[in-house]
Amino acid sequence: MTRNCSYDDDDVTYEKILSSFLESTTSWIRCDHEDSENEIVNLGTDDANEIDHGGFDNIQRVFFGSGLRFWLHRLLFLDALSYLSHGQLSISLNRYILVDVDDIFVGERGTRLRREDVQALLDTQERIQSLVPGFKFNLGFSGKYFHHGNPEENLGDDMLLRNVNKFNWFSHMWNHQQPHLYENQTQLEFDMLLNKNFGKEHGIPTDSGYSVAPHHSGVYPVHEALYAAWKKIWNIKVTSTEEYPHLRPARLRRGFIHRNIMVLPRQTCGLFTHTIMIDRYPGGREKLDESIQGGELFQTVVYNPINIFMSHMSNYGNDRLALYTFESVIKFLRCWTNLKLTSAPPHALAEKYFSMYPEETDPVWGNPCQDPRHKKIWSHNKTCDQLPKFLVIGPQKTGTTALYTFLSMHPNISSNIHSPETFEEIQFFNGRNYYRGLSWYMDFFPASKNTTSQYFEKSATYFDGEMVPKRAHALLPQAKLVTILISPAKRAYSWYQHMRSHQDPVALNYTFYDVITAIDSSPKPLRDLRNRCLNPGRYSQHLERWLLYYPQQQLHIIDGEQLRLSPIEIMDQLQKFIKIVPLYDYNTHLRYV
């Protein structure tokens, strides 16, 4: 295929990729390239990519003869989707880029910025600004390490401060300490304050509302003390991490909001603290250029509307690989795509991100013990034994309290400690408690020395909670689930009686028949009661949702009538299901009366 946009062909049914979709303003591939007039770009074999106008069957097709491994083919594929769907399947061409330079003063002597490096930083920034409106390097500072270089490097520090207004700034930790190592919030606040005072004394703006934690520590898995101290000392509104939900695969990184702090996904540019010289870059310059020219870094920008890049100060000194990398990839993007590159401060990017992906607002708490990286940056006071091994999920009015009592009799089974609000039930995975975070949940399960003991949690509203299976599975994928079922009609009636005994005015004023036959035009309170009577009883619907996440071997269904009539037998079966040892002899403790 030629890249010359005036490509023409005599064949009316099949032709090489149509000029029209490359000429369109929404096209990904840029055709007005300076030297494109006579340029021929080979996109694979000669007839690798063709369009069929649908002359025979009225269905237009684009053929990709040699797959999508070549980067230009991928762009072409996006263009093809857009072209064939008449714009319905097209993604915006706007791309935001923010480059964080973490640890602007932190680095071993001999690897830090000298004045020439700072000048290069300023010069490159200026050139990038002409390609990416609004672009400024975003410098993260840990004040304790200011002037900790050799004399030349200390002059570099001074030059950064002389140019303080040319950059954006954000706070790192004062001493570059990982926040999850602070158990004491007061100490964390104290150290944050030191950094803030340093910033003020040196004319560094302290109002960006953005911060980044060293090594992602405390951001995810969440360290509550960090969020609280960030809010209090810095009024932080935005942060970013590579760790949510996991570092890899990078394309699945997402954002979430916790305690009103917006956590944005962060992209990796391929440069790390130790890759400061090109000969230490894995694979050398060839590999770096591969990443820039259509490879991983290029595609990161292509596929992410908002890009916050992670880079370190040492990448800007030495061989200045970061300057080379960012300027080159931006130029390459500008040369080969119609992407519109801009930059904006973190808060604006965060607002934009969550308006684009509102479904990411709610976090999904994963299990830190299932990711070795997360375990490393998790409070040392926490252990995964502080989580339940099985859940009694309800539904309500099926005998869950009786089952809870029987289980609690077992010497090696413990429930959570009671909640002041919801008593024996924590009700974490449904409702607002979930937003209180994992630490809040784990505090209900104090660390125990008895390793053979099993924690369980009973919350009868879990059964029919829309979000519960997904959330429970994210945190407790190995957990066993116990549900009790009785006739849905009996359950509905039991709930109605329950509400009457709690003096619910609707239940008192209407008969059970009135409630369950309420129609959509009935008063809302009546419909609400009807829903609470009937909806949890739609057993198959709720069980199907649980089984989307958990294998059926992890689910144990108890017949509620049997629990009433033969509790000993039921408890023996349950003990075997949860594999608890020793087996407790309920025969000597329970009797059906």
Ligand SMILES: Nc1ncnc2c1ncn2[C@@H]1O[C@H](COP(=O)(O)OS(=O)(=O)O)[C@@H](OP(=O)(O)O)[C@H]1O
């Ligand atoms: N041992 C035993 N086995 C089976 N069922 C029993 C048992 N003990 C009590 N019950 C009946 O369970 C009903 C209360 O269920 P829950 O404890 O799940 O109710 S709640 O959701 O916690 O309010 C409640 O039903 P109703 O009598 O219809 O209200 C209890 O009678």
